[in-house]
Amino acid sequence: MELTVKLQVFEGPLDLLLYLLEKNKVNIYDIPIVEITEQYMEYIREMKRQDLEVLSEFLVMAATLVDIKSRMLLPSNPDSEEEEEDPRAELVQQLLEYKMYKCMAYELKDRQMDAGRVMYKKPTIPEEVRAYEPPVDIHELISDITLSRLHEIFESIMKKQQDKIDPLRSKFGKIEKEEVSLEDKMEDLKKYAAGHRHFSFRGLLTAQSSKVEVIVTFLAILELMKMGTIRISQEHIFDDIQIDSKVAA
Missing domain, CATH: 1.10.10.580 (Structural maintenance of chromosome 1. Chain E)
Incomplete structure (x- = not known):
């Protein structure tokens, strides 16, 4: 009997990567590229059986992960004076930007839901105020x-x-007058x-x-x-x- 596995739907390869990082509880700045690549490829293999239309962009990310993995496995040059760039740096930047936009989307969605529960009263004028007429125009x-x-x-x-002020008398003392x-x-x-x-x-x-x-x-x-x-x-x-x-x- 064939076993049918229902995969979680992701909005794109970055969404899947972010999910894998959170699932494995790893630091986004220090991605265990070998482990994450294996889990990512396993998800790709399941997608081939179910949904081929959205597979292309996930395959591009899979190739990127394999490339990063291969570069990290290569031995470093001990004679090089320049500090080698982390192959994961560009991917980390993309993940951080994606996570920021995703959080912003959740915040906007929450505000939209809150706004939908707000009720506004139409302005009304009491009859006493409406009937008032000023006594004088x-x-x-x-x-x-x-x-x-x-x-x-x-x-x-x-x-x-x-x-009318007298220049001489005005200099005299003043007598206070009732206001x-x-x-x-x-x-x-x-x-x-x-x-x-x-x-x-x-x-x-x-x-x-x-x-x-x-x-x-x-x-x-x-x-x-x-x-x-x-x-x-x-x-x-x-x-x-x-x-x-x-x-x-």
């Missing part, structure tokens, strides 16, 4: 004005405040807007007594614009900006 509020124009007016007002809060200035502006339906942006800033008040007033105007309490407009470029109050008198 900011673009409508500043449709006829630009931030650069506001900046120019602000800079000119700050320059006037600087010009002006943004909330208080917003309340003051609401009261002012309730009694003045239309007033000048420049005039409002010019009326402030210090740089701090100018800055806080400017910020308060921007906040009230966002809240929809006031609206600013400008008929022509370089004209003064007008503020329209929406506060009930």
Whole structure:
């Protein structure tokens, strides 16, 4: 009765060599070429009976192993001053590169399998957020004005405040003044807007007594614009900006 032997499938001759080295637990840098060649040839003999299509590249490696084996069996020349190169060196380099790429392939395969188990949730927006509408359209509020124009007016007002400084009195001691809060200035502006339906942006800033008040007033105007309490407009470029109050008198 004929005995059928099922051979392990290898991806190439280097894969088979690497398997034989690991099976025999030998150092890849010190390959026992005689033993490994005999095991390799035994595998080739079994392949001849089963799969002739992939045999050619394995035969090439078999010839390489036999060549290395024959060179290692030759006696070394004792009179040679040059250090003889190990016949296995090139094969060892090929095995090391193959092993590195094989490990990388396993790593990529593991990552692919891990990625296949990851589930992603489609983005959803709560109905409360979807239904929200801002109370004031900011673009409508500043449709006829630009931030650069506001900046120019602000800079000119700050320059006037600087010009008001007395060069002599400014060297005297300072009397600390209570800081002006943004909330208080917003309340003051609401009261002012309730009694003045239309007033000048420049005039409002010019009326402030210090740089701090100018800055806080400017910020308060921007906040009230966002809240929809006031609206600013400008008929022509370089004209003064007008503020329209929406506060009930």
